[in-house]
Amino acid sequence: MPSSSDNNNEYILGIDGGGSKTRAVIVDANNNIIGTGLSGPANPLHGFEQAINSITESAELAIKDANLSGVNLSDLVAGVGLAGVNLPVLFEKMSNWQHPFGKMFLATDLLIACLGAHDGSDGAVMITGTGSCGFSYVDGHPYTLGGHGFPHGDKGSGAWFGFQAANHVLMSLDGLKEKSVINEKLLALLDVTDSVEVVEMIAGKPAAYYARMANLVFDAAEEGDTVAKAIVAEGAGYISGVARQLATQKPPRISLIGGLTPRLMPWLDEDIKDSLAEPINPPEIGSVLFAQQQLALL
C-alpha cells in the first residue's frame, strides 16, 4: 500500500462483502493492518438485513482482533465494497442505511477489487470464482464486462465449469456423448451412481453448488481427458476474450483474481498470460484505499 498523504489519525475499516462471506480489515494511520474479521454473506440483493448484519459483525470482529479497547464502530471510517450495489436501487438502499460508522463510503465489489489489485491506481481485473466478470477503471471511467449471472451468463466461472461437467455427464450416461474422466469424478463427488440421482442432486441448485464441481474438470483436463480439455479451452478462451476486450480501455495493468485463478491461469492464451500483472492487495484493502481516496476529496 502507498503511505497515506492525509494526516487524519482515524482508523480505516475496509469491507469486502460478497454472496457467501464478508471480510473486514482495519488499518491504522500508518496504513498498517491491525485487525481482520470474517462474517457471512453481504449481498443486499439476497437480503438487506443479512447484509448489514454481516458488515457490522465483521467490523466488530476486526476491532476485537485489533485489541482496540475503547474504539467503537463510530470511530471508524468505513470503505464498503459490496456485490449487488451495481443495481441503482440497492446502491440507494445501502446508502440510506443508518450505519454505525463515523463515515461510510460505498462502492461496488468490482471497483474495490480493482483498486485493491492495482494499489489504488487505474487498472482492470477479471474475477473468476463462483461467477465471472471483467471490470476496468481508467481515468475515472468504470467499465463492466460480462457478470450477467448464472446460468445464463458468467461463462468461464466455477459455476459454468460445474454446469458443463454435469451437462456432459448426463448426456454421456444417456449414451449421447463420449465417456469422460469427468463422469467418474462427478459421480464420486456427488456420491451417486446414475443420471436420475445426478438430476436429483443438481436440479434447481444455485451457482455455488455447481462451482463445487469446477475443480474436477480442471483435474480431468490436466490428466489429458479430451472432453475436459475442450470445456476448459472454451471457458479459458472466453476469459482470454474478456482480457482482450478490457485491454481496449487501455488499463495500465490487468490482473486475474478470484478463487479459480490458479486453475484457469495455465489455460489462458499465452499472450494474455504474459500480459497479466500480480494483484497487489485483496479487495478489502481496495475498500480501505477507496475510503482514503474519498476522504481526500472531502
Added chain:
Amino acid sequence: MPSSSDNNNEYILGIDGGGSKTRAVIVDANNNIIGTGLSGPANPLHGFEQAINSITESAELAIKDANLSGVNLSDLVAGVGLAGVNLPVLFEKMSNWQHPFGKMFLATDLLIACLGAHDGSDGAVMITGTGSCGFSYVDGHPYTLGGHGFPHGDKGSGAWFGFQAANHVLMSLDGLKEKSVINEKLLALLDVTDSVEVVEMIAGKPAAYYARMANLVFDAAEEGDTVAKAIVAEGAGYISGVARQLATQKPPRISLIGGLTPRLMPWLDEDIKDSLAEPINPPEIGSVLFAQQQLALL
C-alpha cells in the same frame, strides 16, 4: 384408432396432463370421440391439488362437451397420463388419490404419448416442446432418454434454444461474440435495449419463458444467420442423436412430436428425417388406448 375388441359399453376418458395444460377426451363404446375438455396444469410435482383439480375439471368439461346428461365422472373409466409420475413417490401419491372415476389407470406422459403416436402399438417418440425427451416402448419395456430438465438437460428443446439465444445476445452485446440476427429479434421480443435489461427479464425464469424465444432462433437460421444456424444445427444434431439411440431398441416406428416439431424437422439429419413416421393420435387418445389395454388385462 383400432376398434375396441372388448364389448363393455362404458365411456372411456383419456387425460393428458402436463406442466401447462390438461387435455381430456371422451370416447364412446364405438371409439368415437364425443367430447373434449381443456384445463390448467396437472404435473403433481408442481402441486398435487392443482393436478387433481385440473384432471377433474377437464373431465367435467368433456362430459359437458359430449352432452352426456345423466353421466357422471363415476361412470367413466379414465386413462390418465401425467408428467411427473415417472418419479415413484408421485406415482404412488397419484395412485392413492380418491379419484371420482369408475376406474383410473395411471401412466407417464411419455407412455401415453408413445401409445397415441403408434395407435397402441410398440414404437418410440421424441418429444420436443418446452422440454425434450426420448422414449420407446417395445415388448413391454419402457426406455427413457434425456428429459433431465432445464437448464441442466433438455437439449434441443424450446427452452434450450431460447437459452442459447439469450446467452449469445448477452455475449454479443459485450462485444465477446459476433453480432447475429438473433440480437435484434430477441431484444424486440423482450422489448428491451441493453444487456442489463435482458438479464432483468430472463434471470431466474422457468423453462416456458425461455421456450418463447425458440422460434426466433429458427427464424434467424432460415434467414441464413450463421450464429442461429450453428445453434439450430447443435440442437437438431442432439435430437438426431436421440433418434439413433432410440433405434437401438428396435421400435417398429419412431415419431417426432411436440410443439417444436415443425421448426425442428427440416434440420434433422436426412436419414433420421426419412425414418420418422407420422404420429397417429395425440397423447390424450394414448391415454384412452392405455385404459383399454389395462381393461383388457383385468
